[in-house]
Amino acid sequence: MNIIFVHLGRENLGIEYLSAVAKQAGHQVSLAIDPGLFGLNDNVFYIPVLERIFNQRTMVINKIEKSNPDLVAFSVYTGTYKWAVNIAREIKKKMEVKTVFGGYHVTLVPELVIQEKSIDFLIIGEGEEAFIELLEALESKRNPQKIGNLWYKTDGKIIKTPPRLPLKDLDCLPLPDKELFEKEINYQDDYLIMTSRGCPYNCSYCCESYYNRLYQRKFFRRRSVDSVLNELRVMKKRYNFREVMFNDSIFFTNLDWLKELLERYKSQIGVPFRCFGRVNAFSEEVAELLKWAGCYAIEFGIQTMNENLRRKVLNRPESNQDSHNAFKICDRYEISYDIDHMFGLPEEREEDHIYAAKVYVELKHLNRIKCHHLIYFPNLAITSLAERKGILSTSDIQLISAGEQRADFFHLSSVKDANWQRINKSYQTLYKFLPLLSPTQINFIFKHKLQRKLHRLPGAIVIFLQLLVAIRGKDYRFILYMKYYYWRIKRWIRCRLNLDQ
Structure with missing residues (x-):
């Protein structure tokens, strides 16, 4: 069969695995992608005027039509669902395709x-x-009713097949089809890999908690060391990548597995890498292993320094002492770290932002603070909590479920109160250049309440300050972001010229 995947955003490992199993079964696969430059799904810049200019919806639809597929496949987040539906509707008008x-x-x-x-x-x-x-089933024209995990429509009826257990062994999957995104991603700069699926924790705001419910806490699994290293060896030979991003929710959940992987990684792969971590899973032994093997940065999800809020609202048991210990260990081993900090939490206070800033400004190897908005997803614990507290109305819940919430992780807040939006924006701005400040400077800012005015700071100045933060921390990632935009715009121009011809 001829399958085309349709995607809004950057590289998607889920699609790469689906493409790999399809190719393994002898099917033809292609990709129609809109990178979403300067839109809500762009995690760096949101500039609506440029978003309209660089919108690639027409090119996506044209590519689907030209490929004459037997099946059009979409893998969607809540934030990309409406975009995908609009593409599907347009395609259905133009051709008969499933x-x-x-x-x-x-x-x-x-x-x-x-x-x-x-x-x-x-x-x-x-x-x-x-x-x-x-x-x-589609190729042989047989009834798909025995396929687990499938919902479909026939003769006006909705058929729901029984759920199936997750794969017992992730090693049975083929290597992800990196070739599918080859024209869209420069793998030489940065190679993205997952060594596990799922997450052993149940944060109230995270979709992984729903998968834990769905699969009765049996969804988190990890690939073998052999499987991970085989992928990295094959792809290093193919792409000669300069660094690796381990994109697991938490990279160091199993110390024995980590030891074996990193001992072999250092000798067989030997390029710098970064990963995601959790402060209460971090230790001197883990830090020593990571540093020795070439880890240069860890991203920790802190979300708030209000310990009570973190525990009761976010369902995260880590203490502030866990965070302090992890940061001190990183400082001792000279491992840079990013902190994820979330705004718009139920019951948050301005004092929480002030306290967090005073903690963060003391950190020696803090690279940057990544500011995120709380986004409500359907059927998650925090969404139910917000509804019970009157933060979300029935209408809000309906919009969220329909993928029509006008908010996102990076740019638009889910907070309704305009004054609280301004306060949060001011602290977000402060956090973005906070690594440039000293404790004395931050105390001066708070004493004179200067932080309250930072929401007025022009975006260009904020970007310049973030550039200074990147230079100070020798942040290779920031350079890659800029390189990515240059490369994407250049590619957009080439595609437009080909389209016009």
Whole structure:
């Protein structure tokens, strides 16, 4: 069969694995992508005027038409769902073709998504096995009713097949199909890999907690060291990458596995890497291993320094002492670290932001503070909490479930109160250049309440200050961001010229 994946955003490992199993089964696969430059899904710049200029919706639709597919496949988040539906609707007007949707949003609210006329099939939860079986059923024109994890429509009825267990062994999957995104990603600069699936924790705001519920806490699994190193050896030979990003929710959950991996990684791969971590899973032994093997940065999800809020609202048991210990260890081993800090939490106070800033400004090897908005996803614990407290109305819940919430992680807040939005924006701005400040300077700012005016600071100045933060911390990632935009714009121009011809 001829399958085309349609995607809004950057590289997607889930799509790469689906493409890999499809190719392994002998199917033809292609990709139609809109990188979403300067839009809400762009994690660096949100500039609506430029978003309209660089919008690639027409090019995506044209590519789908030219590929003449047997199946159009979408993997969607809540934030990309409406974009995907609009593409599916347009394609259905132009040609007779089946569509299949999967991904987080589909798994969270399948009963709503299946009502959409432009969608023929849904794959719930983990998708590789169901996807391959669906391709086989479509190709042989047989009834797909025995395919687990599948919802579909026939003769006006909605058919829901029983759920299936997740894969027992992730090693059975082929290597992700990096070739699919080759024209969109410069793998030489940065290689993205997952060594596990799921997360052992249940943060109230994270979609992984829903998967833990769906699979009764059996969703978190880790690949073997052999499997991980085999992928890295093959891809290093192919792309000669300069660094690796381990994109697992938490990289160091198993010390024995980590030791074996890093001992072999250092000798067989030997390039710098970064990862995600959790402060209460971090230790001197982990830090020593990471530093020795070439880890130059860890991203810690802190979200708030209000310990009570973190525990009761976010369902994160880490203490502030856990955070202090992890930061001190990183400072001793000279490992840089990013801190994820979330704004818009239920019951947050301005004092929480002030206290966090006073903690963060003392940190020696803090690279940057990544500021995020709390985004409500359907059927998660924090969304239910916000509804009970009157923060979200029934109408809000409906908009969230339909993928129509006008908010995102990086640019638009879910907070309704305009004054609180301004306060949060002021502290977000402060946090973005806080690594440049000293404790004396931050105390002066707070004493004179200068932080309250920072929401007025022009975006260009904020970007310049972030550039200074990157230079101070020798942040290779910031250089890659700038390089990515240059490369994407250049590619957009080439595509437009080809389209016009």
